[in-house]
Amino acid sequence: MNSPRQQFGEALRDARELRPAGRWTQKQLAREVRTSASTISRLERGEGPIPSNLPPLFDQVFETDGLFKALYEKSRADDFPAHSRRRMEVELRAVKITEWSPTVVPGLLQTSAYAQQLLRNGDLRASDREIATMVGARMSRQDVLKGSSPPYLSVVVCESVLRRNVGGREVMQEQLGVLLARGALHTNVLQVLPLHAATHGLMDGSMSILTSPDGTSIVYAEGVRSATITDEVAVVRDLERAYDVLTASALSPAASADLIRDLMEAS
Template sequence: MTERRDVDETVRSPREAFGEALRNARELRAAGRLSQSALAKKARTSKSTISRIERGVPPIATNLPAVFDQIFETDGQFKRLYEEVVSRSFPALYRRRMSLEREAIAIWEWSPTIIPGLFQTAEYARALFRANNPRATEDEIAGLMRARLARQELLRGDAPPNVRVVLCASVISRRIVSRDAMREQLAVLLGQAERQTTRLQVLPLDAEPHLLIDGPITFLTAPNHVTVVCVDAFRTADINEDPEHVRTAVRAYDDLTSEALSARQSAAFIRNQMETL
């Protein structure tokens, strides 16, 4: 029997590596070679989609990596390759952040401006990307949206991280998309808040001033229980690992959660906002 060949080290990009791995899996399948048409039928997609993916031409639908892993019994190979495709679509610092995020056992977020990416709907994300990239083509915006939505897969895994989110009340009230799209976004937010591993709180507008008032911040805790602090600003970002800095930021976050509405009160606040839209 012909042995499965490894992805060629000369492959120039993660997307090409994904395509090469798919072609290998299809042609060297233990149960017999699959044609592109046969694979498309099993994956409930089109032959042209399989051909395009094997040639390294974007996009790769977010559901297909898991489907390929199931068809070829590859134990997460295509999921891992797809994560690399997504991560390489961002600058180096963001790639490192997303790598830390994928491995995190706990994710804490504070956002005074927008709903965090892990909870964004497609329409909400599109509006943000369009505002931040006014000259981008529709294909470029679509690519950014796919990458954003692919990050949310970590919340749907077998062992999702413990997530704590504090949002300024203005985030809930700020309508950056249509009324219907904003209702959908708030409904998704409420749905995520009902998960056993997620706690969502809203910080009232009359809350006391706090150390984190300047901007959004994310805490990522690794399996070894080491926490880093990620700070985003206009087209810049920073990952701080200094233990003293992290401890100070964690204390400030704890103060923030004590000032925020309870999870139940926060859910009621969001539902009330949905009713006013």
């Protein structure tokens, strides 16, 4: 059976060539959705990431009632390891997302250049095309923050995350700028845990808490090569409390923004 990504390409080609009002060329379709003919060709071949703005436009011009959006969501999930897929399913409908990271900027806030550096160094055998696909998949996760009603986002990162030189000055300047911009949004809270902070209960690794509209939450905890998901009420409650303690130990959002600005000016 073809992968969701291949199904997307085949559906796009069929919709274009079998269009009831008359066949479109790739160039004509590209003009309708304001992209390039080379992008349409690539998508139909099932190569590379799918730009997040195109599936709803395809559904609109072909009147396919959400077909391309659904295939896009399936292909996006398919780009991630199996242990990440449940997290993504919950993330898409979450009303609140809580993130703690002691090592890197969380994926929802990464720039493509920052993500590329992490992924390249994390898999030295991957081809450039494979890295590009992984970067595109990671960037597509950020669509959840771009809708008309985004989830509330609370993020705490260790100060070391801001000071670690990932990819050089330009990459870090861009990444720190994005953190400032995201932290300034009224639905977001961004805090920095200073290096001098005391020992706390979340030192073992990164953690995300995803809260659904019905109020239930799951915890996604990630290590170097593994990840776990739990919805056990007692465990979730304990980890939520640990996060609350962490936010109390972290710099205020205003002081965190000041620190980021200082680091940008000093670099």
